[in-house]
Amino acid sequence: MTDSTSPAPPSNPxxxxxxxxxxxxxxxxxxxxxxxxxxxxxxxxxxxxVTTKVTPPDASFIGRHAGGFLIYALSILDAYRIARIRHSVWAHSTRPDSDGAAGGAKADI
Structure with a gap:
């Protein structure tokens, strides 16, 4: 017997x-x-x-903390990328195939 319950949907990206x-x-x-x-x-x-220590004192706030803002931007992109991949995998695994079964594995012809 197969389990007909689908996996819980991941967080919305x-x-x-x-x-x-x-x-x-x-x-x-x-x-x-x-x-x-x-x-x-x-x-x-x-x-x-580190960037506050190596930038000149007359630099703007963004310029003085540019390293932190760079990692902040990368963090946002990374979290969104992981969420999109998980959502796509979940959506692909729960869509019905042409033979009506959900899951993605088709029978050999």
Whole structure:
């Protein structure tokens, strides 16, 4: 017998994107990857601090903390990419095949 229950849908990628933009690392926490989110936060702080030490004092706020903002942007993109991949895999695995079975494996002809 086969189990006819479909897997639970993953988080909405746009909700993960909004969460990652609003609070750094929270998109990864929504995806169940809190350690990855903490790693991004750690490197945001470290590179933000490093760029404050190497930039001239007359640089803008964004310029003084450019390293941290770079990692912040990469964090947002990473969380959204993971959410999109998970959603696409879930959508592909739950769509019905031409023979009516959900799952993706077709019978050999």
């Amino acid at each position: 746009y909700l993960v994107l909004a969460s990652a933009i609003a609070l750094p690392g929270s998109g990864h926490v929504m995806l169940g990857l809190p350690a990855r989110g903490l790693q991004f936060l750690f490197f945001m702080v470290i590179l933000g601090w």
